[in-house]
Amino acid sequence: MVNLSTKIFGLAGTALVFAGMAFGQQATCSSGAGGPLVIRAETTNDVVGDLTVTCTLGAGFTATPAGTVNIQVFAPTGVTFTSKILDATNGYSEAVAWTDGVISSTNPNNLQANYTAASAVLGTISASGNSINFIGIPTPALAAGSGTSAGQAFKVLISNIRVNPAGLTVSTTGAPPAFNLTPIVSGGTVFQGSLSSQQVAVVEYALGGASTGKGYGTAPTAGVNNFVVCKSYNPTANAGADLVTLSTVVKVS
Numbered sequence: 001m002v003n004l005s006t007k008i009f010g011l012a013g014t015a016l017v018f019a020g021m022a023f024g025q026q027a028t029c030s031s032g033a034g035g036p037l038v039i040r041a042e043t044t045n046d047v048v049g050d051l052t053v054t055c056t057l058g059a060g061f062t063a064t065p066a067g068t069v070n071i072q073v074f075a076p077t078g079v080t081f082t083s084k085i086l087d088a089t090n091g092y093s094e095a096v097a098w099t100d101g102v103i104s105s106t107n108p109n110n111l112q113a114n115y116t117a118a119s120a121v122l123g124t125i126s127a128s129g130n131s132i133n134f135i136g137i138p139t140p141a142l143a144a145g146s147g148t149s150a151g152q153a154f155k156v157l158i159s160n161i162r163v164n165p166a167g168l169t170v171s172t173t174g175a176p177p178a179f180n181l182t183p184i185v186s187g188g189t190v191f192q193g194s195l196s197s198q199q200v201a202v203v204e205y206a207l208g209g210a211s212t213g214k215g216y217g218t219a220p221t222a223g224v225n226n227f228v229v230c231k232s233y234n235p236t237a238n239a240g241a242d243l244v245t246l247s248t249v250v251k252v253s
Helices: 004-024
Strands: 027-033 037-040 051-057 067-074 085-087 092-102 121-125 131-139 153-159 162-164 178-186 198-204 227-230 247-250
Touching: 027 178, 027 198, 051 067, 051 178, 067 153, 085 121, 092 131, 131 153
Parallel strands: 037 198
Antiparallel strands: 027 051, 051 153, 067 131, 067 178, 085 092, 092 121, 092 153, 121 131, 178 198, 227 247
16 A cells, blocks of 8 residues: 655655755846935935946756746835836836846846846835835846856846935935945846845035025135135925026125
8 A cells, every 4th residue: 555645745855855956047137336326305206326236146056947037126115116107007116127148258247228128117106115126037048057167147227217306305415415225136047036226326415404505605705706606495485496696796806
C-alpha cells in the first residue's frame, strides 16, 4: 500500500525545489536618480527629477525570460502626487515608466531618447495621493553571466512626476530640504523589496517665505547711482498687486 503522506510530502518537496529555482533566476534591483530639481514650496504641481531602477541578474543565476515588473513609488508624508490625469476612467496619469532593453556596451545608460512607446507604462495615483503605481512594465530577457560575473541588466526610467509639497516644513532661512522618493519593486522577474530612497528635488519658497516675498536688491550706498530696491511682496495685504508697482528707484549721489 502506498504511503499517502510520504507521497504528498514528496510532491511538496519537489514543488519547493522548483520554486527555489525560479526564485534564483530573479534579478536584484537598485534605485537611482537623474539629479534633483528645485521645486517651489508654493507649488501644487512642480515636476521633480527622474527616478531610475536598475535590475541585474546576479552571478551564478540562470538566464531569465522576458516578463514584467511592477514599481510603486512613495512620496514623503504630507506630499501628494499631482501628475495630470490623462484617462479618468482608468486613472492613468502623465507619470510614465519606460524600459529600453538590455544594458550593453552600445546602450550603456538607457538614455531617455532611446525609450519607445511600446515599453511605456502610465502610472496610476493612489486614492491617498501618496503613491504612484506602475503595473506591468515590460522587461527584457537577461542572459546569465560567465563564472563569477554578473548577468545582464535592464533599467527603468520614471519621468513626469509632479507633486504638491504643501505638507513639508520649509524654512525661509535654513538650507532647503531634500525631497526623496522611495520605489518598491515586485514581479516574477525581480526580487521583491523596498529600494533606497532617492533625492529628486529640493524645496524652497520662490518668493522667500510662506506669506512674504524676498526683498530683491540692496540698500543704496552713498556715491553709487541707480539702485533698484524691490519691497517685499505680501500676497495677502497686496492681493492682485503687480510687484513692479512696489519697486522704488533710488538714486544716491
